């Protein structure tokens with residue numbers, strides 16, 4: 001009897017998972033015929049994506065964070081342009097597709113087994129209010145790396161369950177403080193704030209931080225429609 005760990009590819013797979021801090025069999029889920037672990041291991045043998053590596057390895061400026069005591073739970077104003085979508089958590093899948101070598105479709109359990117990052121940052125809405133918030137979730141860069149972007153990828157397009165859409169430059173999406181959050185102020189993210197998954201980052205204005213994210217598409221060119229508020233005249237980059 002051979003366990004899957006006796007397979008010839010188990011050595012690079014296991015060592016890579018250890019390097020990435022992603023040990024644990026529970027994290028291995030099926031994605032388009034490959035297990036997630038196989039897709040991670042596959043990265044070892046893929047041609048190097050020089051531009052992506054440069055973005056990942058170049059230390060990006062980290063925004064100073066606040067102590068937990070500075071959190072302002074009452075200051076975060078819900079800002080929902082249409083409605084709060086109903087999302088069935090059991091059926092929920094986050095897709096990562098577009099110009100990638102390994103498209104992904106991940107359930108919430110798989111996402112929550114990826115390394116958790118927590119940060120206390122200031123959320124700034126263009127409408128003139130701000131709030132210090134603690135977000136917990138996974139780094140968007142970890143997901144993007146797993147999907148193995150092709151060399152011509154320059155933007156990330158984000159689709160939400162309420163019809164909201166956004167696009168980010170790749171460098172900002174790969175910033176170490178750009179999270180797909182599922183916790184707020186130490187508690188599970190409520191529906192009104194974007195459950196099960198929303199973007200959170202100290203480097204962009206609030207409207208860039210899509211709630212109810214369902215799809216992430218890596219693209220080389222931006223479509224005509226760049227973002228819900230951008231298409232109404234707001235700035236696209238919206239950096240802080």
Ligand SMILES: Nc1nc2c(c(=O)[nH]1)N[C@H]1C(S)=C(S)[C@@H](COP(=O)(O)O)O[C@H]1N2
Pocket residue numbers: 076077078079080081082124125126160161162164192193194206207208209210211212
């Ligand atoms: N899908 C979606 N994401 C969204 C919005 C929205 O209406 N729909 N509003 C944006 C705006 S303008 C802000 S300031 C923040 C507000 O997040 P909050 O409702 O959790 O405070 O979400 C952003 N993300």
Ligand SMILES: [Mo]
Pocket residue numbers: 079124125126127206207
């Ligand atoms: Mo906003």
